[in-house]
Amino acid sequence: MGKILEVKGLHVSFTTFGGEVQAVRGVSFDLYKGETLAIVGESGCGKSVTAKSIMGLIPNPPGKITDGKILFKGSNLAALKDKDLRKIRGADISMIFQDPMTALNPTLTIGTQLVEGIIQHQKISRSEAQKKALEMMRLVGIPSTESRLKQYPHQFSGGMRQRIVIALALVCEPEVMIADEPTTALDVTIQAQILDLFRDIQKKTGVSIILITHDLGVVAQVADRIAVMYAGKVVETGTRRDIFYKPQHPYTKGLLNSVPRLDLENAELIPIAGSPPDLFAPPPGCPFVARCQYAMEVCDKVYPLKTKYGKEHHVNCWLQDERAKQMLASQR
Amino acid sequence: MKKEILLEVKNLKKYFPLSKRTVLKAVDGVSFHIHKGETFGVVGESGCGKSTAGRTIIGLYEQTDGEVKFSGQNVHTLTKMEKFKLHQKMQMIFQDPYASLNPRSTVQEIISEPMEVHGLYANKLERLERVYQLLEDVGLNREHANRYPHEFSGGQRQRIGIARALALDPDFIIADEPISALDVSVQAQVVNLLKRLQKEKGLTYLFIAHDLSMVKQISDRIGVMYLGHLVEQTISKQLYKNPLHPYTKALLSAIPIPDPDIEDTRERIILEGDIPSPIEPPSGCVFRTRCPEAMEVCSQIKPNWQEIEQDHYVACHLYKKDDSDKNAPKVNFLAKS
Numbered sequence: 001m002g003k004i005l006e007v008k009g010l011h012v013s014f015t016t017f018g019g020e021v022q023a024v025r026g027v028s029f030d031l032y033k034g035e036t037l038a039i040v041g042e043s044g045c046g047k048s049v050t051a052k053s054i055m056g057l058i059p060n061p062p063g064k065i066t067d068g069k070i071l072f073k074g075s076n077l078a079a080l081k082d083k084d085l086r087k088i089r090g091a092d093i094s095m096i097f098q099d100p101m102t103a104l105n106p107t108l109t110i111g112t113q114l115v116e117g118i119i120q121h122q123k124i125s126r127s128e129a130q131k132k133a134l135e136m137m138r139l140v141g142i143p144s145t146e147s148r149l150k151q152y153p154h155q156f157s158g159g160m161r162q163r164i165v166i167a168l169a170l171v172c173e174p175e176v177m178i179a180d181e182p183t184t185a186l187d188v189t190i191q192a193q194i195l196d197l198f199r200d201i202q203k204k205t206g207v208s209i210i211l212i213t214h215d216l217g218v219v220a221q222v223a224d225r226i227a228v229m230y231a232g233k234v235v236e237t238g239t240r241r242d243i244f245y246k247p248q249h250p251y252t253k254g255l256l257n258s259v260p261r262l263d264l265e266n267a268e269l270i271p272i273a274g275s276p277p278d279l280f281a282p283p284p285g286c287p288f289v290a291r292c293q294y295a296m297e298v299c300d301k302v303y304p305l306k307t308k309y310g311k312e313h314h315v316n317c318w319l320q321d322e323r324a325k326q327m328l329a330s331q332r
Numbered sequence: 333m334k335k336e337i338l339l340e341v342k343n344l345k346k347y348f349p350l351s352k353r354t355v356l357k358a359v360d361g362v363s364f365h366i367h368k369g370e371t372f373g374v375v376g377e378s379g380c381g382k383s384t385a386g387r388t389i390i391g392l393y394e395q396t397d398g399e400v401k402f403s404g405q406n407v408h409t410l411t412k413m414e415k416f417k418l419h420q421k422m423q424m425i426f427q428d429p430y431a432s433l434n435p436r437s438t439v440q441e442i443i444s445e446p447m448e449v450h451g452l453y454a455n456k457l458e459r460l461e462r463v464y465q466l467l468e469d470v471g472l473n474r475e476h477a478n479r480y481p482h483e484f485s486g487g488q489r490q491r492i493g494i495a496r497a498l499a500l501d502p503d504f505i506i507a508d509e510p511i512s513a514l515d516v517s518v519q520a521q522v523v524n525l526l527k528r529l530q531k532e533k534g535l536t537y538l539f540i541a542h543d544l545s546m547v548k549q550i551s552d553r554i555g556v557m558y559l560g561h562l563v564e565q566t567i568s569k570q571l572y573k574n575p576l577h578p579y580t581k582a583l584l585s586a587i588p589i590p591d592p593d594i595e596d597t598r599e600r601i602i603l604e605g606d607i608p609s610p611i612e613p614p615s616g617c618v619f620r621t622r623c624p625e626a627m628e629v630c631s632q633i634k635p636n637w638q639e640i641e642q643d644h645y646v647a648c649h650l651y652k653k654d655d656s657d658k659n660a661p662k663v664n665f666l667a668k669s
Binding site (some may be wrong): 035042043073112157158159160187189190192193195196214215216217218219220221230240241244245254255256257258259260261262263269270271273275 | 432457485516524572583586591602603
């Protein structure tokens with residue numbers, strides 16, 4: 001499996017009246033062809049900002065990619081001009097947003113919105129584009145497609161709208177699809193439909209998916225690999241099995257312990273005490289130190305190095321790293 | 333030993349008139365009771381009427397039909413004065429901790445207002461003492477009393493909401509999606525807090541949420557709602573082990589479990605379509621339009637609310653208590669342990 005997208009040391013900051021918020025602080029990960037990579041974390045951990053940076057959707061000002069590379073097919077997306085980025089955005093990399101109510105233009109018919117995307121990126125006639133739009137609607141499972149192309153977003157239910165947003169994202173046959181909390185606004189029975197659709201689409205088109213979510217249940221269901229984010233950093237990456245059965249970072253463990261399990265009886269919920277650090281002035285060491293029950297002296301001072309734990313399993317935690325002692329000594 | 337019933341809801345209905353001819357049947361004939369000291373969970377998807385039911389029970393909405401009895405008193409026929417007194421015993425925690433606290437009041441003002449309104453405690457100093465104590469009860473500290481809501485995180489704000497609900501020392505609390513606006517790790521904090529308070533103060537909860545796994549965690553008994561109706565109700569272990577109603581089965585199978593091995597081997601029931609509109613609900617059983625096991629009778633007759641086994645109620649034509657009906661499929665129960 002080849003890499004299709006590489007994010008290397010990404011830093012994103014936002015300038016505000018209160019100072020500079022360092023939302024993403026050195027995020028690196030790879031995306032392989034045809035896989036689903038889930039980025040998991042709580043609100044404010046920088047998962048959405050990471051996704052938006054890949055798409056070049058960080059509003060500047062106030063936001064800015066201050067450092068790092070996003071490599072896609074030989075070009076660095078972080079350094080591209082908006083004009084060049086526009087050719088990639090929607091055609092090679094597309095995005096699905098959380099709220100299907102606001103992601104669609106309420107004043108245009110579904111057909112117009114689908115055709116607009118195709119004509120923008122491909123040199124084909126309007127009638128051909130229309131045919132393609134119909135095909136896409138069928139792919140995402142919208143019945144009686146032809147008449148529905150003439151309808152407006154408000155005539156569809158929430159689940160149907162999310163299907164349309166997915167059709168919009170797929171219409172130019174992208175190689176990478178970024179889904180930012182695609183099922184959070186939906187009910188569970190509808191969520192099951194949409195997750196089913198994702199699997200189906202990936203089988204048919206071979207698209208690589210970056211799934212951003214806070215729901216560990218969804219992750220267990222669809223992800224191949226997982227990156228856990230906390231306070232603007234990736235703290236642990238691994239395959240689905242690595243993360244769920246052999247979690248190494250105390251934050252990953254804490255997260256897994258605080259989710260209620262439908263299938264277990266009387267399992268006590270163990271919450272993580274406290275709350276994430278302020279990203280105006282992030283701590284120099286591990287950001288989880290204040291909430292971590294295993295915190296050591298070194299954790300407070302130096303950010304942990306990436307340690308290889310398994311074939312695909314990496315963790316940034318001093319507990320797993322033999323270099324911890326030297327690091328502490330060099331700090332003194 | 334017979335448990336004392338604290339709240340009894342009988343055939344509760346709440347319709348909202350939209351125009352002269354159309355009504356929205358948000359809650360359409362819901363019955364259940366809650367024992368003293370237990371937690372009753374109500375689950376359902378958006379638009380199923382669970383929040384409306386909660387708000388009607390506490391009297392934020394006037395009911396259309398039915399009866400709500402709180403320790404023997406009918407809530408909707410009380411005089412103004414009696415109702416006022418009742419609200420000392422019955423309080424509510426709201427979903428959105430950002431919208432439910434007045435941004436212009438300090439935490440101390442927010443928590444002491446109910447006490448002031450009800451004329452509890454002799455003076456401001458005593459009330460302040462009580463505020464301090466409440467803050468400590470919910471895991472905050474007294475230094476927080478003079479701050480404003482915007483200075484707190486979501487989880488902390490929800491704790492303030494809980495402290496306010498506890499200010500009058502109520503017996504019964506309706507918690508309407510108290511954790512759905514919070515992050516997972518914080519959700520667990522708040523749920524554990526609610527559990528601890530229940531143990532310490534002998535509270536009774538009506539816990540309304542859409543997240544069945546969280547509801548199961550906190551509830552003794554659970555009712556499942558769909559389009560204004562309760563479709564199934566039982567003790568929470570039983571609901572997971574032996575769901576009867578096709579909707580409950582689909583709901584359980586739709587909830588992802590954070591365990592890859594289970595997820596890979598699980599059989600899924602994926603419901604088609606969306607929830608119908610509560611303005612024109614389907615005839616007969618409201619679930620029949622999405623039900624994988626719908627029969628002819630489902631479109632004609634509304635299924636009865638029947639007790640299939642002890643403490644397990646269901647409204648579905650698939651189950652008949654009367655064994656003389658040969659067409660009805662046999663009900664398969666797991667052995668009760």
